[in-house]
Amino acid sequence: MTTIHFAGKAYVCEPRQTLLDCLQTQGAMVPSGCRSGICQSCLMRAQEGAVPSLAQQGLSPHRAAQGYLLACCCIPEGEMTVTLPDTQGLTCAATVLQRVPLNGDICALRLHPDSPLDYRAGQYLRLYHQADTSRCYSLASVPTVDDYLEFHIRRIPGGRVSGWVHDDLQPGDRVMIGEAVGDCVYDEQLCERTLLLVGTGSGLAPLYGIVRDALSQQHTGPIWLYHGSFVAQGLYLQPELRALAARFPNFHYVPCVDRESVESQAWSARVMTALDAVMADHRSFSGYRVYLCGHPDMVNAARLKIFVGGASMSDILADPFLPSGPS
Ligand SMILES: Cc1cc2nc3c(=O)[nH]c(=O)nc-3n(C[C@H](O)[C@H](O)[C@H](O)COP(=O)(O)OP(=O)(O)OC[C@H]3O[C@@H](n4cnc5c(N)ncnc54)[C@H](O)[C@@H]3O)c2cc1C
Ligand code: FES
Incomplete structure (x- = not known):
């Protein structure tokens, strides 16, 4: 048991309890969302006390050095004084x-x-x-x-x-x-590896950036982009992605829809989920660098299947679009 000081009050923190749970269960107003270190809604700053390294994963070195931490990933190791960040x-x-x-x-x-x-x-x-x-x-x-x-x-x-x-x-x-954060980024050291990018809905956003970054840095390995949508009208940036695929022979764009329609036929979209299309097209993911973005259910299912299919966990980078809390 230890003590947390926040906004002029002292809070008892039980062993193995996170800083976020400690403060919220005792009535303190601390914003939160995913409770798993992704959305950064629960960002706080330590003014006194040791900050566990796990509580700073995903923060920029600059922010970490200033004592910022994610309260949902922070299991205090001793007495701490914390504040909400000055945005x-x-x-x-x-x-x-x-x-x-x-x-x-x-x-x-x-x-x-x-x-x-x-x-x-x-x-x-x-x-x-x-x-x-x-x-x-x-x-x-x-x-x-x-x-x-x-x-x-x-x-x-x-x-x-x-x-x-x-x-x-x-x-x-x-x-x-x-500030920009997150590690779903292209690594130019891996320019010969196969890149596999899978996204649903607006999960295409980071993947569109990563693909163009890789191509602009002369990535030589194959690049596979699967974009999934329930219906064909949910697909977007098709002309731009098809133009990239025509220009770069190592880039493959695979639009996927759950429901067949006149548009999906006209646009040659695969009628299956993006993840099913990935599993149908690739026998093994050994040596692949994988990026997963969008709906959390898709991201979690894909992470498991692609890992079981041979990719190393450290090569699977994921941004599930988890909802934030009420703030
Ligand atoms: C790392 C990260 C990156 C993200 N990137 C993007 C992005 O590029 N583009 C993008 O559009 N979104 C993205 N999101 C999601 C975004 O942060 C918001 O959660 C989303 O825009 C909803 O916010 P809101 O204020 O409109 O809805 P809220 O007011 O927060 O929520 C309204 C209601 O809708 C529910 N809800 C919230 N989000 C969803 C959802 N995705 N699906 C179904 N119900 C939901 C809530 O639980 C609530 O009941 C990302 C999230 C994370 C964590
Ligand atoms: S990162 Fe802590 S609640 Fe999302």
């Missing part, structure tokens, strides 16, 4: 350049940040609706190719932030964004 130091202002529909419920949002953002294609960052309301969105842009930041945002019925993006944001509006 001012973590955010940057940006101007909306464009909001372009990509299909019936996904739009591309293009932003110009006031100061250059340090990021890699495939990472994600927080987009702030209000100071206490933000969501993670993946970057579809490539820093060496695009002179704007691009996101693909799916409208969630009743969704606070996605609804605001789709209904309210206009060119010229000012928004706040956080």
Whole structure:
């Protein structure tokens, strides 16, 4: 048992209890979402006390050195004093350049940040609706190719932030964004390996960035991109992806739909889930570098099947699009 000091109060933390559980179960207001170290909703900062290394996984070295931690992954090893982060130091202002529909419920949002953002294609960052309301969105842009930041945002019925993006944001509006984080990025050291990218819905966003990053860095190994959607109308960026496949013989684009239609036939989409198509096309994943993004159920199922199929767990990089908490 140890003691946590937060907002002028002391909280008892049980052995093996996370900092997040300790504070929330005793009534403290701490934002949270996935509770598994992905969404970073529960970011806090330690002012005193040792920070377990597990609590800083996925944070930039700069943030880790400043004592930031993820409360859902932090099992305190001794007394700690923690605060909620001062978002001012973590955010940057940006101007909306464009909001372009990509299909019936996904739009591309293009932003110009006031100061250059340090990021890699495939990472994600927080987009702030209000100071206490933000969501993670993946970057579809490539820093060496695009002179704007691009996101693909799916409208969630009743969704606070996605609804605001789709209904309210206009060119010229000012928004706040956080630092880019995440390890779903292209590794130029692995330029001869087979890349396998699987995404559903707006999960294409980071994959579109990673593919273009790899091709712009002369990746020589095969690159397979599977994009899954329930119906053909949910597929997007098909002309751009087909043009890339025509230009680069090592790039293969495989659109997949659950339900057959006139459009799916016209667009030569496979009528099966993206994961079933992957399993049908590849006998073994040994030596593959794998990227999985989008619906958490797809990401979890694919991770297991591809691991059992021979990929090393350290070669499977995944960003499940987990919902945030209420903030
Ligand atoms: C690492 C990461 C990267 C992400 N990248 C993207 C991205 O590139 N593009 C993108 O569109 N989204 C992405 N997301 C999801 C995004 O962060 C939000 O969760 C999503 O936009 C919903 O936010 P909201 O404020 O509109 O809805 P909320 O107001 O948070 O939720 C409204 C209701 O919808 C439910 N809900 C929330 N999300 C979903 C969902 N995905 N499916 C079904 N129900 C849901 C909630 O539980 C709640 O009941 C990402 C998430 C993570 C963790
Ligand atoms: S990272 Fe802690 S709640 Fe999502």
